[in-house]
Amino acid sequence: MRKLSEQVVVVTGASSGVGRAIARAFGAKGAKVGVIARTREALEHCAEEIRASGGEALVLPLDVADAAAVERAADEVVARWGRIDTWVNDAMVSVFSPVKQMKAQEYRRVTEVNYLGFVHGTLAALKHMLPRDEGQIIQVGSALVYRSIPLQSAYCASKAAIRGFTDSLRCELVHDRSRVKISMLQLPAVNTPQFDVVRSRLPNHPQPVPPIFEPEVIARACLHVAEHPRRELWIGWSAVKAILGQKVIPGLLDRYLGRMGYAAQQTDEPVPPGRPDNVDAPLPGDRGAHGDFDARARPRSAELWLTRHRGAVAAAAAACVGAGLLAWRSA
Numbered sequence: 001m002r003k004l005s006e007q008v009v010v011v012t013g014a015s016s017g018v019g020r021a022i023a024r025a026f027g028a029k030g031a032k033v034g035v036i037a038r039t040r041e042a043l044e045h046c047a048e049e050i051r052a053s054g055g056e057a058l059v060l061p062l063d064v065a066d067a068a069a070v071e072r073a074a075d076e077v078v079a080r081w082g083r084i085d086t087w088v089n090d091a092m093v094s095v096f097s098p099v100k101q102m103k104a105q106e107y108r109r110v111t112e113v114n115y116l117g118f119v120h121g122t123l124a125a126l127k128h129m130l131p132r133d134e135g136q137i138i139q140v141g142s143a144l145v146y147r148s149i150p151l152q153s154a155y156c157a158s159k160a161a162i163r164g165f166t167d168s169l170r171c172e173l174v175h176d177r178s179r180v181k182i183s184m185l186q187l188p189a190v191n192t193p194q195f196d197v198v199r200s201r202l203p204n205h206p207q208p209v210p211p212i213f214e215p216e217v218i219a220r221a222c223l224h225v226a227e228h229p230r231r232e233l234w235i236g237w238s239a240v241k242a243i244l245g246q247k248v249i250p251g252l253l254d255r256y257l258g259r260m261g262y263a264a265q266q267t268d269e270p271v272p273p274g275r276p277d278n279v280d281a282p283l284p285g286d287r288g289a290h291g292d293f294d295a296r297a298r299p300r301s302a303e304l305w306l307t308r309h310r311g312a313v314a315a316a317a318a319a320c321v322g323a324g325l326l327a328w329r330s331a
Contacts, residue, residue: 001085001086001136001181001226001227001228001229002085003227004026004029004030004031004223004226004227005029005030005031006030006031006085007026007031007032007085007086007226008031008032008034008077008081008082008083008084008085008086009023009026009031009032009033009034009084009085009086009087009088009226010033010034010035010036010060010073010074010077010084010086010087010088010121010125011023011026011033011034011035011036011088011090012036012037012064012070012088012089012090012091012117012121013036013037013064013089013090013091013092013140014033014035014036014037014043014046014090015035015037015038015039015042015043015046015282015286015287016037016042016192016193016194016286016287016288016289017090017190017192017193017194017215017287017289017291018090018140018187018190018192018215018218018219018289019037019088019090019091019140020042020046020215020288020289021215021216021218021219021289022088022090022140022215022218022219022222022223023035023046023050023057024046024049024050024053024219024289025216025219025220025222025223026050026055026086026223026226027049027050027051027053027054027055027056027057028050028053028054028055029054029055029223030054030055031055031056032055032056032057032058032080032081033050033055033056033057033058034057034058034060034073034076034077034080034084035047035050035057035058035059035060036060036061036062036064036070036073036091036121037061037091037282038061038062038063038278038281038282039061039282039283039284039285039286040059040061041284041285041286042285042286042287043059043060043061044059045286046059047059056081058076058077058080058081060073060076060077063113064091064113064116064117064118064120064121065109065112065113065116065117065120066120067116067120067123070117070120070121070123070124071120071123071124071127073124074087074124074125074127074128078128083128083132083134083135084125084128084129084135085134085135085136086135086136086137086138086226087121087122087124087125087129087135087136087137087138088137088138088140088222089117089118089121089122089137089138089139089140089162090140091113091114091117091118091121092113092114092117092155092158092194093109093110093113093114093198093199093278093279094110094114094152094154094155094194094198094199094279095110095152095154095155095198095199095200095201095279096151096152096198096199096200096201096202096206096265097151097199097200097201097202098150098151098201099153101201102153102154106154106199106279107154107157109279109280110154110155110158110279111154111157111158111161113158114155114158114159114162115158115159115161115162115165118139118162118165119165121137122137122139122165122169122182125137126180129180130178130180133178133179133180134179134180135180135181136180136181136182136183136225136226136229137180137181137182137183138182138183138184138185138222138225138226139162139166139182139183139184139185140185140187140218140222141159141162141163141184141185141186141187142159142186142187142239143186143187143188143234143238143239143242143243144156144159144160144242145159145160145162145163145184145186146160146163146186146242146243146246146247147242147243147245147246147250147253148160149209149257149261149265150257150258150261150262150265151202151261151262151265152265162184163184166182166184169182170182170231181229183225183229183230183231183232183233184231184232184233185218185221185222185225185232185233185235186232186233186234186235186239186243187218187235187236187239188211188212188213188235188236188238188239189208189209189210189211189212189213189238190208190212190213190214190215190217190218190297191208191212191213191214191215191290191291191292191293191294191296191297192208192215192289192290192291193287193288193289193290193291194291195207195208195291195292196287196291196292197276197277197278197283197287198277198278198279199277199279200271200275200277202265202266202271203266203270203271204266204267204268204269204270204271205266205267205269205270205271206265206266206267207265207266207267207293208265208291208293209261209264209265210264210296211236211238211298212293212296212297212298213235213236213297213298213299214290214294214297214298214299215289215290216289216299217235217236217298217299217300218235221233221235237302
């Protein structure tokens, strides 16, 4: 892959949260960044941040559920900068609700944005990457891709669908001997503004299930994968434990989450009646990358640090072993 400073990047969901942090991070490395989301005001602010940090930005307001609009945006990026090196799919909406209170249209809408939005972005990227036989698509997933939790059935199902789609495409790229890469990031709980704008039928304010990480942790992971493609990257020990736990003790996790999963996803603050949400239409304003949980969120992940520096860690470990052997032989 090209150096980050030389890359042309597209980030969906770039108006807030993880997408905003990723777009900023690419911009700070000097990349050219096309930013996609529904809220123009927030995208314009994101573009200002990218330019101020040394990158270039192109604002592309649209709904990723509109396949034609996503394809036109990709064409516009290529017309401006000649190619797309990395495409990051991140846009999402969510509904916090028991299944028995969900509406069919809510499942449809979450699927259109979270799953089909990733499909639309992937197709738009492939249109330009395959002829060049170069580029990478990064799908922003979640530990919930593997381990669903209560009250987020629409979100969990859409994320699981992304993994199924991505695995199929990866096999086809291998069959075609394509040099286009596709990677998936599996996230832990992240401190983003989504918990202020999701549709919720919970009595209290939604929250990420602790431990919570700052969105910049995810941005650093995304930049690492943009230069060093890999099949999947699990971010944070909490995500690793959830994914491995689902493989080993799924029934036990069902019972545990049935008892603990409701309270863990709510604060003690009541939700005001009629709180607006962004499921069907964007909300005005710019919420930035961070949510309400800075005081509880972790700015770094030891597991991610080890992943990003595994070569140096392995070399240091080998040096320690070698020094120990020399000392033993000299004794």
